[in-house]
Every structure is written in structure tokens, then in C-alpha cells.
Amino acid sequence: MSVVADLPPAELRDRLRGPGIDLVTGRFRTRIVSGLPEVTTGIAQLYRDFPVDGPTGFADFHVAVARPRGLRRWYRPQVLFRFDGRSVFKPLPGNQAFPMLEWGLNWCLTTQVHHYLVFHAAVVANGERALVMPGPPGSGKSTLCAALVTQGWRLLSDEMALLDLESGLIHGLARPVSLKNESIPALQALAPDAFVSAPCHDTLKGTVAHLRPPIDSVERVRTPVRPGWIVFPRFVPQAATELLARSRDTAFFGLVSNAFNYSALGDIAFERTVDLVAQSDCHDFSYIHLAEAVARLGELAGAGTRPVD
């Protein structure tokens, strides 16, 4: 299968506009149709190394990003995200087409997928083991995730941990990492060579940009990882970097409160969460300085497993 970078820009544009493309992220195939230049550019830059083909065969999600019909196509243009032909969000201002695609794809995964237990968490891996960082928006998990992957960790996802209900392994997507507001310059300072897309201003979340995933993470995306560490991050201004052991029972509840489909899956979700916690070292982590945070988590990974409780 070819990757996005293999397609000449004009061909990518025409296919996106016409029948659409099938973009493969991990175990998911998404059929995307969009005639908007922001979407074409975003895909070309940020999904550069991802497999693409089709449209052919079965796709997990059928999505489109398009201008609405009527007046708002021309006057202060807006964009819509369509899933199976239906618009699922309120329209956004026209310049936010690419962030809307990203949010839309997150929505697909967190509302339409039931064969994984899905946590609201960033996941990176060191060697064979996963570092899971659960947290609501604003906890700084995406920023930390971006920082770690620019410093050699493997990216699985900045937004969701997909826990395999059968094997208990964690699957990744390796999709672009979303950065907000001050975390954009902070990351660029830490990793001047990393590719970050042009910022999109005045979105619901402020200024948004995306980090291109390392090619190595994209190529290994279909290899799941074992649980290793669960770290609950908290970005605290004027605080010292501090990594504190957390008991497994409070880690369990911390995970459950950040799960998207825990109650929808019932007993099997309980069992898998217990397994996940039992196999992981659990910590609370407050940080302010990215380089320091990366170093501290690197020490944690280097120290190996520590028996807890």
C-alpha cells in the first residue's frame, strides 16, 4: 500500500474531492472526502507517512469535511463534519477545517468503537511497554505526549488508549498530536526540528496546531504494547516536578472516570481495567517544565518495574 507522501499533491487533492481516500491509522480505515484545501494540506503534511489507498472495500468510518449548502458557503464560510452523510457537530468557522477533521475522527473513535475499552488518555511506549497518561482536557497530557515523542518515545495516541478486550494489550493510532496555546511554542523550543503545522487561531480551544508523528511510530503502529506505567499528569504552574506513587485502587478509579465506554461494556470493562492496573506502576505527576518532565519520565522508564503495594 502506498503512503500519502507518494501521491503528487494534485492527485491527493483530486482524489479527496472525488471518490475520497482511505486513510489507514492503526487498525482503522477511514474513508475521507473533502474538497477543502486546508484538509488536503493537513493530510499531506501531518499524515505524510500513513498508508493510503482506495476507496476500496470495507471502511470503519465514512466521513466528509465540507462547506454547508446555502449562504454560509460564501458569506463568512463555515465547515461541517459529516459522519455517514449526517452532520454531527455545529458548524465551525471556515479556517478550522483541519482541526475539525481531527476532532471528528476522535469523535468516531470514542463514540462508535465498542470492541476496545477506550480511555481518555495519551499513550506512548518505551521499548515494549506503554506509558498511559489519563486525564481530562487541560491536564497537559497532549503536551507531555508531544514532548516525549520528540525525545524518542514511540507515539500511540495523544487522545485515547485503546485496550484490547481479548489480549489486554494497548493499541495505537499514531495520529498527529494536538497542541494548544502556550504548549505550541513550548514544544518548538524543546524540539526545534519537529514539524508543527501552521497554528489555527480562535478555535473553541484557542490556538491549535498539530505535531507530525515520527515516521518510526507510524510504521510500527500495528504492533500493540503491554501495559507498563500509568501516570496521571497535571500541569501546575509554579510547582516543582514531582512524581509520586499512587495506590492501585485510586489508579483504578482514576482510569474509570476517564473511560469513554466503561459502563457501556459492563463486566468485561471492569476485568480489563483491573488487569491493566495490576500490570502497571501507578503515579501522580505534576510538572511545569517540559524538558524536566521528559527527563523524569525517562528515569522512571529506565528504572524498570517497581513492585507496588
Add this chain to the structure above:
Amino acid sequence: MLATLWDLLQAQGHAGAPPEPVRYQLWGAWLLARRRTTAILWELRCLAAELPVIEGGRPVLLKGVAYIVRDLPGARSRLCGDIDLLVPRAEIDRVERMLYWSGWSRGELDPYDEQYYRQWMHQVPPLQHRRRRSTLDLHHNILPETVRQPPEPARLIERAEPIPGDPVFATPTPAHMVIHSAAHLFADSEWDKAVRDFYDLDRLLRHFGEQHGDAFWDELLTEAQAMACGRQVYYALRCCSRWFATPVPVTVLARLRRFAPAAPIRAVLERLFGLATRAHAAGPSPRRTAASRALLFVRSHWIKMPPLMLMRHLFHKAFLSPREESP
């Protein structure tokens, strides 16, 4: 239907046949349905403790939840969202008031909708439990009061069968289950869910036909007439036997023919039912399906409301009801 499909594939030993991503989606849907069934059964236990004693017959569980407690084939993989409960009309207000004290209340409705529900519908506005977040549809009839010949719900409640080991609830007789399912489908406007509804009918007919044989078919005919639902049962049996090859005895179809409308109307409607039922995986429905659904939507309103009332309702909905905020 995805969970049902998974169930069928497993039952036939073909679970390994679909490609992996398809298999995962089907399995995921099945996990969801399985969990929903557990939740519904638990919810029933809570509700049983909260319901007052009802004069005039046990409260009757309808549709999906009835299929689950009767353990009918496929009931556990059928996604069942809320509980449908039928109580005698004379009791419905008291039941709603009593349930209020256990945490059941209805959402905000504008005064027109509220009045409309109270006066004309076959149910009170949907109730939701404050803490458990489950929803309950409390019915006093199986169709709105406004249809030209409203069914007689007392018959369904009187004959309803107690559930072994359950001191509170009852379920409709097999014939009444079929009649309710048919009445609902052909008078309703939700044609995007019609595949499932027809498949429900197919399963009920197969199961009860096998279990009770002629006694079931005789009772179905008698009750269809008595409940004034002959036309709907006629369409149901005809469509099922044509589309799903449901084994409906020829004599039963012949005896139902007197409920059929004039041949040209029947031909048009059956074509519309067929088109509207088609499901499309992705993208907007093709025009013919969308148009058929629109026509059936109009028809359902026509059946449910006398012309003058329909005019008044449409006028209100078009000009007076508060608009949904457009972004």
C-alpha cells in the same frame, strides 16, 4: 441489527467468515447489546419496587423488554433502549405521580407538546430516572387516541400473561405481541428502523408458529379483528412472508385478505414499504428511499389525525413552536 448479525453468524458457525474489521464492529455491537440487556433486567427490578399496586391488571411490558423477559430468540442481541410499560388509562396519572416520588420525572416540554401528549397520545411524555438515567415510556394504549379506530387496550391488559417468578409484571400474549409490533410499525413514522421492526415480526411469527401452531394463528386472526388492527397485521404477514420467507400458512393469508385495502392502494403502499425499508450503510439515503420515507411519514400523520386536527398541528409546528436554535 449489527449485534443480531453477530449472533446469527455465531449460531450458524460462520463467525470467522467476515474480514477482521467487520468482525470487530459486529462483536463490539454485540458486547453493547449484551450489557444493555443486563442493565434493562436490573432496571426492571428497581422499577418493580417503585411501582404502586395497579387496579385493573398487572402492568404489561411491551416490545424489546417483553422479548427479553420471555427469553425469545435473539432478544438478548436486540438493542433495547428503554422500558415500555402499559397500564390502564384510569391509572396512568396516579402511576406517574407515584413514580415521581421515586425519582422519575419528564424533561422540559413546551406547553403545546405537553398538552398534545396529554390529550392525544397513547403515552405520557417519556420519563427519566433522576439518578439511574434510564428512560421509561408509560403507555395506556398501543396507538394514539386519534387514529380512526383506536385499538382496545383493555383486551391486551386482561389477557396478559404473568411472568413465572415475577410478582409484578406481565407480558402480552403471543398474538398481542405480534399485533402491537405490527400496529407500531405501520402507523409509525420511523422508517429508518423498519428493517429491525420487520425482522422482529419475522422472529415472533416463526417462534410462536412453531411453539403453538394453529392455535396461535387462530388467536392472531381473532385478536387482530377484535383490536381493530386487521389491516396492519395483514401488511405485516404479507411483507414478512415475501421478504423473509416467514412460514405463514396460506390459509391464514387468505383469511386476512378481507382486511386488505383496494388492490391499487395496496400495490402502491407495499412498494413504498419496500423502498423505505432499504438500509444504506453510508452516505445519505438515495432519493427513492428518502422520498418513500417522506410519503410514509405524511401517511402516518394522516392515519393518526383527523384532517382538521392535522392542519392545526402542522400550523402550530410550523409557526408557533419554538424553533431549534440554528447555529
